[in-house]
Amino acid sequence: MATMQDVARAAGVSPITVSRVFRDSTSVRPETRQRVLRAAGELNYVPNAVARSLRQARSGLLAFINTDMKNPLFSAMARGAEDAAQAAGMTIVLGNSDDDASLEARYLQVMAEHRVDGIILVPTPTTTAAHIPTLPRNVPLVLLDRRPPDLAARLVSCNTATATRDLCRHLFALGHERIAIAGGMPEVPTWLNRLEGFRLAQREAGRSEAEELVIHGNYRAESGVSAVRALMVSAVPPDAIIAGSAQVLHGVLDELAAQGKAIPADISVCCVDDPVLPAFFRPRFTYVEQPGYAMGGAAVDMVLEELRAGTTAQRDREFPASLCIGKSCGEAERTVRSYLPAAVASPR
Amino acid sequence: MATMQDVARAAGVSPITVSRVFRDSTSVRPETRQRVLRAAGELNYVPNAVARSLRQARSGLLAFINTDMKNPLFSAMARGAEDAAQAAGMTIVLGNSDDDASLEARYLQVMAEHRVDGIILVPTPTTTAAHIPTLPRNVPLVLLDRRPPDLAARLVSCNTATATRDLCRHLFALGHERIAIAGGMPEVPTWLNRLEGFRLAQREAGRSEAEELVIHGNYRAESGVSAVRALMVSAVPPDAIIAGSAQVLHGVLDELAAQGKAIPADISVCCVDDPVLPAFFRPRFTYVEQPGYAMGGAAVDMVLEELRAGTTAQRDREFPASLCIGKSCGEAERTVRSYLPAAVASPR
DNA sequence: GCCGCCAATGATAACGTTGCCAACCTTCAG
């Protein structure tokens, strides 16, 4: 690998002049610049960002630590983050915690060692401030999606309360009487969010039985399965189920299929999550959509802003979720027959 | 930020001893090690990977440059790559080319500057060797998914030919007569792959009209829409459509819905792609699945192996695809009625 | 013609780590 030294020698200048050419910060005579560039080209010179990072104490790297990139919500966030970083000349380095706080801590440690200039973190449900290793300098840390109770860091989140309320209103308007909501982890803010909107709509509608229709879980598919089992054996089963996440929806659909229920003929189903999966259904699914891409971008922008300003003046940023109405909860006319094999469906 | 110097002073040893403690390579007396670790703890010392990278000429970074992480196939690959990297103590840095060869080149340049130890690249359809900047040292480069015609680098790919042939056999066995395949980009190896399997099965079955049922496209949703339009106005429309990718499937489903066709009653539909999206359908979809996660891991392993051995002795690695039979192409009994609203479906 | 300013370039010394070699100490065999 050619170094600045080599280029400098070949161009008949000092290394510092080569440096100036490549950062085109201060004045270099056009002729000199040409000479340097030609020499660099001939030698295949590639600036060494590692040496620059060491010297400048800025690496140009941003860490993006999330639960699991295979989750479309997180990959949308990652893509939003990457685009924003790229636009600012920064590079994203990646970590997947799988909701394991100690694995997350290990990632944070590695990122700290690599001297990333900022960190975007989707914390695990069990993360506490104690899990966050002391970060070098004052590396900006922005939380995505949720904030551990005792962690003082800014947050980019999506408040699904309003959209979930709207979803319930939509369901009531379609004539549903008993709406269940299922699958979220107790105490997790994103779940509390959904419940808030759920309860709000229930109160509006003058329903009192709401609490028996709240089924907690762990946000995974198994929660969807067990929720459906619990709900369908009750005296008065629900006529609509809101899955707390796409994973939960997966379980809900599987178990409903196993029980031979048709959607939306026998029961309506909708969910709250990123649009990628539900948007793929035909006929269209009804769901609350979180703007993952925008959130990822906003998180990076917050980090960059703090790097630029050197202060933490900014506040949290909360995005609204939006309600996308499909046909999985019936329509006014209830014309949709089934997402399920006709053999097991029982059309009205 | 505390440095080794600081820790060394606090522990009453020389910096090099601190270095040894943190790499626990060579022998350090247990007592000394304890003293160093205590001092490091008190000072919140975090080793500087940037300085180490400079000194050792190894950064511990691997680049993963793909088309778009929002595509589930690529996020599965990325996740597989990240897990394999993590297991080897390496960190993944990310790039999204959006199938733009010049953007891809820019990413490669940045990665080269950061002195990544290896590169995993999902090349764009228009990438040629000329787009690949000269890489520093001999950075291992492994291609994922497809290889530009003139680029001599190892490849981790998935051969969908056999699975696509099996898919066609399955369709013929179900009684389909005219199977169309749609959406891939002409000349792109992954598409040629699919066509190879398609043609093989057609020949086996003694069909001669195969070529008129091959509709090229650009692998995006619009290709699915236009393919359906073209196919459905022909004298003898197909009774089954194989979408070349999940995106294409999206378009196919939309246009079939617009035309009021029921699946699989009026026409069967299946696709070749990552399972994430199709696996979400209820009833289950029929598709050919590519093992994205395993491919990503394999690509990283190839890079690591080359780093370890210092040679490029390895060969390409080709994964088989697998056929997942659902109900979107009918069953022996043809009991599945529809993925579409009953209002527009025309059940047999 | 002199002074001072500015543009252009260079010399020097860091940034924090580790490879290389040397030095020291302990232990043990002869």
Added chain:
DNA sequence: CTGAAGGTTGGCAACGTTATCATTGGCGGC
């Protein structure tokens, strides 16, 4: 008791870049 061997530690220099300050030369204003 001596010397060798091996375990433990340190000095020095270097990785490739850039911040800081210094130097040079040219130019215009008075």
